[in-house]
Amino acid sequence: MDADALRALMDDVASGGVEPDDAVRLLQRLPFADIGIARVDHHRALRQGLPEAVYGPGKTAEEVALVVAELLTGGSGPVVLSRAEKVQVEAALAVDDSGTVSGRTVVWRRAEPRSERILVVTAGTADAPVADECATVLWAHGIQPDRLADVGVAGLHRLLADLDRVYEADAIVVVAGMEGALASVVGGLTGAPVVAVPTSVGYGASLDGVTALLGMLASCASGLSVVGIDNGFGAACAVLRLLGPPAEAST
Amino acid sequence: MDADALRALMDDVASGGVEPDDAVRLLQRLPFADIGIARVDHHRALRQGLPEAVYGPGKTAEEVALVVAELLTGGSGPVVLSRAEKVQVEAALAVDDSGTVSGRTVVWRRAEPRSERILVVTAGTADAPVADECATVLWAHGIQPDRLADVGVAGLHRLLADLDRVYEADAIVVVAGMEGALASVVGGLTGAPVVAVPTSVGYGASLDGVTALLGMLASCASGLSVVGIDNGFGAACAVLRLLGPPAEAST
């Protein structure tokens, strides 16, 4: 609610078109729905252009189902359930069986396809689940990301063989564990936005992803954007933020 | 690739020994200048659309001057010297006194002004130097960022009073130390790209910025892009990456 909307409301009150009590209620209640266990933030999707999302861990299957139901009835954009256990997926699909399941992610009401070219690069095979989460969330929003798998820097020519795909991308998500060096290399090759996702792949000195995280933050390639460890969802949201709303939405 | 090599290549193209397309490919590869102490990467500016930059710490004044000189003679875009000591600034200005000094940053050959609206927000007065570094690097690239200072979450209404400026921004850089909560709040208010810069402001449990860094990475606001502690330069580069080259450059 920006200043113009506020002024319009004031004018309505001044002119008697809106009762003072109603204005109070309006001002106090931006659009969220209090369903007891949660305050579902329908406004966030409008405000941020991001999918309405439910993060599974720490919620019971019933809670997941309740929130998904509210998002599907109260909102209008894509709905994403992430990191869901099997029982949570089942409870959520029981609410609405039109959801598409991909790994531990479920998507309802996929957005209209849009044409930006997003490249999701992984360093190793074991980074795939994180990249999948990212790709699925992008897909929920209408994007069909390009995938480039297993191009870690220990065999640099595997990446160099597909440089064209790197140069053509509007934005690149680099998913890498261990030392996370792939983000620096990709960031050095292109001036496009690079969202770096450290993964907890590796052992010993990988410190469950902290090594890759620190490496990406300290990268000698300037301007990398880093998200949290294994946070494929967050990387997709960072991409959606920089792409902005789809072209048709601005008309 | 020095002048002799370049002349030889041109001769080959002229004589038909090298196809023009091949020469283009050749020129796209390898343009750096080996000046002994450094391999100055003129290609990076072309490749990435980022300013050619010299990071002061760890270099002697002479080394700084040498690299700045090479960047000014061998390249053509903005040149930035960052985190420079007084003696490094002086040595660099002795090379070319047209540089603009702002804090510990020096800029030569500012780019043509461009019109994107970037908002740089700080939580407290002490975060200003990091925000200044970010703003100066953006300025080097033609952007005149909007500034919103001292709006930390302990007095939330100070931010809410200027929500319009938040909503109008094409991208927002949030610079905050201590617990870094401002990034989460801003990220929750807008769907625009948010680049979060943790600062080493604070003491005790601030752990020289690690607390803010972790808080931003773990933010409940999805899709924040985080850069390293106090890395105003990196935040500016992340913004430049997502803006892409200026509109006139794409014609």
Add this chain to the structure above:
Amino acid sequence: MDADALRALMDDVASGGVEPDDAVRLLQRLPFADIGIARVDHHRALRQGLPEAVYGPGKTAEEVALVVAELLTGGSGPVVLSRAEKVQVEAALAVDDSGTVSGRTVVWRRAEPRSERILVVTAGTADAPVADECATVLWAHGIQPDRLADVGVAGLHRLLADLDRVYEADAIVVVAGMEGALASVVGGLTGAPVVAVPTSVGYGASLDGVTALLGMLASCASGLSVVGIDNGFGAACAVLRLLGPPAEAST
């Protein structure tokens, strides 16, 4: 045993009313009960006005039952068993089945209701178990806390919609994981005592609650009181300390 009591004892000894050997025993034995596996501190409840409590982890079911039995027979105030495994709950209820079970907490001999207004706020649905533990311990002591759920800073208006409840509280417990920013925001809104409880909710950079803990300690909102990670019990005790004994108890 303060100086007055000590002087009275000395007077009794001097007057022959108390035998020297008895005085020695008295002085050596402040009120605790040595039941072999533990020294049950009945004096603590008197001394501190806190519930007599048994912390489940690391104790066998038999040990839990023994200590609960001693507390119920030797003391007189509320008794709390926390973080109990199912088998511990059963063993304790076998001692006295009047206990009220709430999650992993059991309460016997709830205190008389008292009227202070305590607000327990959570950032997300997954923070609920920690908030429940806190609320149950408060309830054991006669307080019926107000609850405000799922008002994390990523959707700030969800909190702002209930500012009245924030302003009316005599003390507020903020339970938050991830970056813990909610504590700073609440602390900035009110001058009432704020007890901040970091939770281990979140993943990656949340570091099992360390990020929220550090953020709360480094908060830009002055005067937050912080307790240990997931320590709902401790937060309730901190509230009980600041409320002091119930009004009727001071008559």
Add this chain to the structure above:
Amino acid sequence: MDADALRALMDDVASGGVEPDDAVRLLQRLPFADIGIARVDHHRALRQGLPEAVYGPGKTAEEVALVVAELLTGGSGPVVLSRAEKVQVEAALAVDDSGTVSGRTVVWRRAEPRSERILVVTAGTADAPVADECATVLWAHGIQPDRLADVGVAGLHRLLADLDRVYEADAIVVVAGMEGALASVVGGLTGAPVVAVPTSVGYGASLDGVTALLGMLASCASGLSVVGIDNGFGAACAVLRLLGPPAEAST
């Protein structure tokens, strides 16, 4: 601004007593003063009952003077400058020389004396500066704290000799470095609120205060409130929060 105030404003608009544009301005501008380098939050003092405070580090002497001047002219309660360098103190006193200097803290407009009994306990002589900061901030708000120095647990009888002062206190601030065990001992002796301040006193395994901080958070004495390392200011604010506004203010 609570719902009642909001409704009154709406009524005024509805009745024509307030112009809509004026209401907008009012709603947008809760009381802070934008002085360029900072947004001075006069509302915070009202809202929180805490002193208006300036934290010295990271600010120039000029910035300190500007903010102090604004606080003295725009507000009405006590003003505190903390962790100030000599040059900052001088610049601030040049604005208004009525300030009282105590160590690195300066206080203007001390509040009316109030009568709560606050005990500030230190474990060793070297903890004194942190305790002094705490005591000075309490003094700014009208409280004359009791002090108990050098009673660390290595010589427990030094504390036991003054148990009366412990039992009489309305709240206790325990300032301790090294292993911070004094907080646990005091917390075990009394049911009053205990605010524990870890200090960076000690060496080696003290880890600049982290050991004391962790020890206080993990204390076996329930309900300790912990603030950040060396944060005497924060401890004083935590005490002020739990005391609430002075008695005369509630009439």
Add this chain to the structure above:
Amino acid sequence: MDADALRALMDDVASGGVEPDDAVRLLQRLPFADIGIARVDHHRALRQGLPEAVYGPGKTAEEVALVVAELLTGGSGPVVLSRAEKVQVEAALAVDDSGTVSGRTVVWRRAEPRSERILVVTAGTADAPVADECATVLWAHGIQPDRLADVGVAGLHRLLADLDRVYEADAIVVVAGMEGALASVVGGLTGAPVVAVPTSVGYGASLDGVTALLGMLASCASGLSVVGIDNGFGAACAVLRLLGPPAEAST
């Protein structure tokens, strides 16, 4: 093998009493037994006066049995198996069923009783298993330690009630988790050797024993000896070292 023994050997060689080759073998083979999977160090018991010990974790049941068998046949002092899984205990007892099982520790060939007074103090009930391990290893060496349980500093009078036992001890082992403050308090009360054992009891800020460890190392009570987390075995060995060999052994 000290200089005297070496000289005697040389004399034997010089006199022809020992063949050179035999001397080589002798010098090369101090008393250990190579049983393939391990080199059992019988000399250590002689050299150090410590029990011959087998640490269970990381060994198969067969390996445990082999080493125990070698220790029982090749050595002559007490044999201790520690941290053993059930299957390891069974395999070891199958070798020699005269072992005494206590918790996860098994002892064979207990040494002659000796009379030093060792006090093992625990802060809470959950510290008992670590204290048990310590007491069992002491018992293996002929010592019957005194036990003082559940005297954590949150109820200091529980310890003060038994000061005599503290003052009478020749050495004290303090076993404590959480913040480990009991070690400081005991160390401040007595000048006897104090061996502090941090335990992993507690949660959140206890950091699996690191908090107690750091607190003990940083203790304001001088001269505490600290061993590793949960290392009851090590604490017993530290006590055995400082007691030296039994009195009758020195005759």
Add this chain to the structure above:
Amino acid sequence: MDADALRALMDDVASGGVEPDDAVRLLQRLPFADIGIARVDHHRALRQGLPEAVYGPGKTAEEVALVVAELLTGGSGPVVLSRAEKVQVEAALAVDDSGTVSGRTVVWRRAEPRSERILVVTAGTADAPVADECATVLWAHGIQPDRLADVGVAGLHRLLADLDRVYEADAIVVVAGMEGALASVVGGLTGAPVVAVPTSVGYGASLDGVTALLGMLASCASGLSVVGIDNGFGAACAVLRLLGPPAEAST
């Protein structure tokens, strides 16, 4: 004050030999001297058999002088000032110029010589200052420690050449930085008490002594006693504890 002393006091009160008020005062005031800035614990020397000590850091020169003066007039055993700055040393010697200065340590009233053989071993030349502090504190208490320098494990034969001195020692202090392996090796060679002191010598992965500290705590040689980093004073106190009071004192 043990139970016998307490009973004697009670008898005196019962018999009228001591007035009740005097008994109160006696019980409340174990022997310490409150000199304002500190509570000097004269009882500790009696209680612990350790030197009365002043730790320099964090105290002003005046405070150091005051405490030293009190210790010299109010006590009777050795007095040690440790980690003193030059100005502190001068202020303390101005109080009593009979002190012996050794590095940053000053000793007054050295105890009668005693005959136990203590060996202080260092791994490298740079460990000497910590070993010196330890040796000086031992010397204050009448012990003339044997020194064995620069026998780090990288040249093991340097240690093996002096095995006799290792075997003859009643207790050994091992002072080592870097990886601290010397403590394990010495601990494996002898069954005497080994006090291990990690030092902050080294760089990079030495982590200011944390590496050596962890290595000593995790040592494969059982029963090492570890003190804090660079804590030569603490190591000496640990030795004094295990030696007990001098032989003549027990008569």
Add this chain to the structure above:
Amino acid sequence: MDADALRALMDDVASGGVEPDDAVRLLQRLPFADIGIARVDHHRALRQGLPEAVYGPGKTAEEVALVVAELLTGGSGPVVLSRAEKVQVEAALAVDDSGTVSGRTVVWRRAEPRSERILVVTAGTADAPVADECATVLWAHGIQPDRLADVGVAGLHRLLADLDRVYEADAIVVVAGMEGALASVVGGLTGAPVVAVPTSVGYGASLDGVTALLGMLASCASGLSVVGIDNGFGAACAVLRLLGPPAEAST
């Protein structure tokens, strides 16, 4: 580069269209096989002389089988599957049952035996699995390493008894947990290359191998080469790197 591309290249060489030298350069670049889930880097074995390896964790059994199949059909040297779960081993052996299983490692196509003397030393019995992984990978490449087990520094003579084997080795791998001191001792005894492998053996202060890792990095023995925690595979590769290709391969 598939068969068609290869044939085309050969045609070009045959026809004189491509110079042989250029074909060599071409063949040295880019030979990897894109099998969808992975880009199998056959070139790495040629380039590095290291075994083609599949790291099990994070891959499904199907993925393991696919990659193993590709390595066996597309390459020609030894193939190693490491850290494999039982189901992965079975899937891989179903592809080609000629693999040799050793612990969690499987080897196909062992290389020709070669004669360098590599010594793998372990500190304790529990370090054996890591040493086994290292030895198996060396064996895959034709080396039959010498093994020296259970020679930790707590019983130094166990190592000294076999100094000849230490002195004869061309390179030594030291596998040690706890404090990792064995690496320093071995490194001090020999000038041969020493590859140090920290293991996660131990508890408490061992910090899952971090203590040993830090100790090896900070070793007072110069020139130790360290690999990651428990990384027996990496240690074998480090040895293979320093040995270089087998002698017959250089003809």
Add this chain to the structure above:
Amino acid sequence: MDADALRALMDDVASGGVEPDDAVRLLQRLPFADIGIARVDHHRALRQGLPEAVYGPGKTAEEVALVVAELLTGGSGPVVLSRAEKVQVEAALAVDDSGTVSGRTVVWRRAEPRSERILVVTAGTADAPVADECATVLWAHGIQPDRLADVGVAGLHRLLADLDRVYEADAIVVVAGMEGALASVVGGLTGAPVVAVPTSVGYGASLDGVTALLGMLASCASGLSVVGIDNGFGAACAVLRLLGPPAEAST
């Protein structure tokens, strides 16, 4: 002293050619020189083929001079003084002014030139001092290393332009700070031994070199050998170990 030498000595004793007492002395005194402050290990140079070295930090200028003097008179190979302060360099050169100073390193008695090709690669200009230390120590031993500077992965073509020098090297030292990714890239390009040296270059998330250290340990390129942070000396020693003694020495 191996078994053959020992047997020869025994034979001499048996034959009367060596007196038993002399044998004892011989066995007890491997060649080191006890100069009071240090035990100079002349045997190490023979034993390890490494330069005799003095590490400056923590030693007085006099101590440095004493040790250097002993090394020059008592040994015969190269002598290296590292990390020396100006005053240490001067004191050492006063002993023998034939030393060659390079940065903070001084070399006396450089070894005969040898021909192995060692490549020292740095990621950035600021890594040069560490690489210089490494190169100087190699030079002391007769090697003239090839240098490749400023080829960090942010501009990968700078490295690719000199691949031949990478492929020709017998061993490569990679010196890199920030995220240390260059080590992974180089390790992926070549099968030669790669010694990775993390440097403390960088800021914020570089954590003084810990990020690069962890990244190198967790590298996806197998078989990297890692040394401590900034440890150019150690890297040189690791190279010398793997090269073995010079060819002429083996004749």
